[in-house]
Amino acid sequence: MLSVDRLSVTFQTARGPLRAVDDVSFTLEPGRTVALVGESGCGKSVTSLAIMGLLPGSARIGGRLSFEGRDLLALSAVERRKLSGGTLAMVFQEPMTSLNPAFTAGEQVAEALRVHEGLSAEAAMKRAVEMLDRVRIPDPARRAAQYPHQLSGGMRQRVMIAMALVCKPRLLIADEPTTALDVTVQAQILSLLAELKRETGTAILLVTHDLGVVADHADEVVVMYAGRVAETAPVGALFARPEHPYAIGLMGAAPRFATPGGRLASIAGTVPDLMSPPPGCRFAPRCPFGDDRCAEQPPMAPLAAGHQVACWVAPIA
Amino acid sequence: MTGYALELAGIRRHFPVRDALGRPKGAVRAVDGVSLRVAPGEVLAIVGESGCGKSTLGRLALRLLEPDEGNVQVLGQEWTALSPRALRAARRDAQMIFQDPFASLDPRMTVAAAIEEPLILHTRLSRAERLKRVHELLARVGLRPETAVRYPHEFSGGQRQRIAIARAIASNPRIVIGDEPVSALDVSVQAQVLNLLMDLIREMGLAFILISHDLGVVRHVADRVAVMYLGRIVEEGPAAGIFAAPAHPYTRALLAAVPGQGAAEAEPIRGEMPSPIAPPPGCRFHTRCPFAVARCSAETPELLGTTHKVACHLAGELPPAAPFAEAHTGGERLSRLAAHFHREEA
Structure with a gap:
């Protein structure tokens, strides 16, 4: 239904071009929820804005976005407007x-x-x-x-x-739809979205940083780091057995998913500056599992049905 | 001496509300009769949703706001009656960390000046000794000494929170109150700051009050939990007991709403918190409570019990609640692999 194929988004900044999204691919089927997960600056919101056609005109978009067989990037402004708010709708955080x-x-x-x-x-x-x-x-x-x-x-x-x-709408993009809300109101809104999905078969692209929300409401998960996809997996597989070291670190750092009372995983260093990302795997400078191969960009490699990871070292025992 | 680091007794604070012409038309009953005790080395979490009064309570506990009624005792000393001058001196023992360190750090002050300020106020160290201590504090919170000469805007959110922590512990306080100290941070940065806070609490034997809406964080760090609803504590007790067997219907609803427990089979609680200007009579939760009986709208329940206290007329008569579902689905493998990241930290 929705296919995102090798999407890239580059912004022109005063310091030069900044590639906020780099080679991102995933698909979404009717009645399913795909969650885009990651921390600030990982490119999850830019990806959703690209699909909605809401990026500023100065952004350069590469790759293909197709929705029900139509090429979203080739639509005229008028055709776009007809789609947005009708067939394709969006909910924001604020x-x-x-x-x-x-x-x-x-x-x-x-x-x-x-x-x-x-x-x-x-x-x-x-x-x-x-x-x-x-x-x-x-x-x-x-x-x-x-x-x-x-x-x-x-x-x-x-x-x-x-x-x-x-x-x-046949596709709903929900970008941090409950982040600003109290937990009981969040539960009400999320249960409402789940109910509408069941009734109408709407596909949902859920953009969130909250792993708990992902665990309860997504069918498939795309974990993003520094503009790229680190891992895509069915939700059960990701939580039972995360394979990308970043996904392992993220889950180990989340109090709800880490061992209760234990030390939380502390990923050393900070997210790379996307103006000058490290060569090869972007997580390599912070990764405790890496080796010499990581100097080269790892391809997305399948591990199991629907489970892919961009890591030379995976699967990790 | 009572042995408690902090004791609050019958704290009340109402904020007057005026109409367009400035005539009083009521009051927000932000904190309405709260008593709490925190022991040295103990982490007490105050939880609840926006508007429940938890942040106001934190400010009242350190007299950053004046209570209308009630007493505050810090290390056995009555704070309620202290003169402004005596209060300033006493503040060395009790410090606060806020959610947004930008709001608490002066943008025109270097990091060194920000951390040195409490040392000037509260110690008799010489300038050289103070600078040495600033460097020790920076190292303790995981920042390089070179950062001392830089300004707050040059740092990321996580680094700014480390600076705020260094400033808060500079005077060697016995009590620290953190008002949503990690809420604005990304998960991986939040983990670093939480690890740091837990280390400091242990090393310094701090009494720590964590004001938070994030029950995942609370579950991870708190020894005891107090649940607030519309200005009152509805349940208080050991964290393990509250998460395993939440007694108050509001606590049950709050815990059930935390995501990551499997897609909710139970219908989430309806409605929103009523206005604190006109809180419902009797039990303030009765308007949303699925168990409420006639008595609940007439009579205010008291917070009763010994270690695990509940303010509910029906406590003990309600069907047992589902325990909070832990979500560590990655099991032993995740703990083992996540431990590789700890080595990076050291």
């Missing part, structure tokens, strides 16, 4: 920056229906209120008439999800 403060919650949800389904204002508002009810906003008719600043953070995030889902 609803305040994506909701328009000058329109009510109901108007913003109804807008997508008017644009993509050509509904009248009245019919669109009726559907919008139904949608607000579906995302469990209490008293949806009253809330629909309120402006974003009158709503709590959790409520605003629900409005954004209602906006994204009202046209029954």
